[in-house]
Amino acid sequence: MVNPESVDALLDGHLERPPPTESQIELVLVFVRGDKPEQISELIGRVIEISMAHQAYVDGLVASVVVAGFGTHPASKPTPGARSGLVADLLGQLGPNIKVVHGAGQGCYGFFGTDKHLRYSFVFPEFDCALGLLSQTEFGTAKEFKPADMK
DSSP states (O other): OOOHHHHHHHHHTOSOOOOOEEEEEEEEEEEEOOSSHHHHHHHHHHHHHHHHHTTOEEEEEETTEEEEEESOSTTOOOOTTHHHHHHHHHHHHHGGGEEEEEEEEEEEEEEEEETTEEEEEEEOTTHHHHHHHHHHSOTTOEEEEOOGGGO
């Protein structure tokens, strides 16, 4: 967890920002589809709830893609099979309305950006390739992504 006083000091420019922390990151990307904005919103909410129930850190949302991960903060110590369990539950509950890409690689987490636009997040190796695989994945299925250094 991040100390609230440290966050306030960082935002006020009074605290030197620590460098990102290297970590084994387990990434889960979930693309949601729906016929209407309300349906998409509901499905995104369910993806987030399911992810959080599996102790995944939900980093954010870009368009209709939910970005979640394990190993993305100091308290995140995923159990073996946590990622595959999350993927199985997502597909089991949301089936044909989602497609999933997941994988693991050496990345880092911490504060990124400038003093005025600072954000806590994580960086995953070859994220662009994971997104490319997501675009090729069929709805109702999941594919595992392996960064080049993990193959």
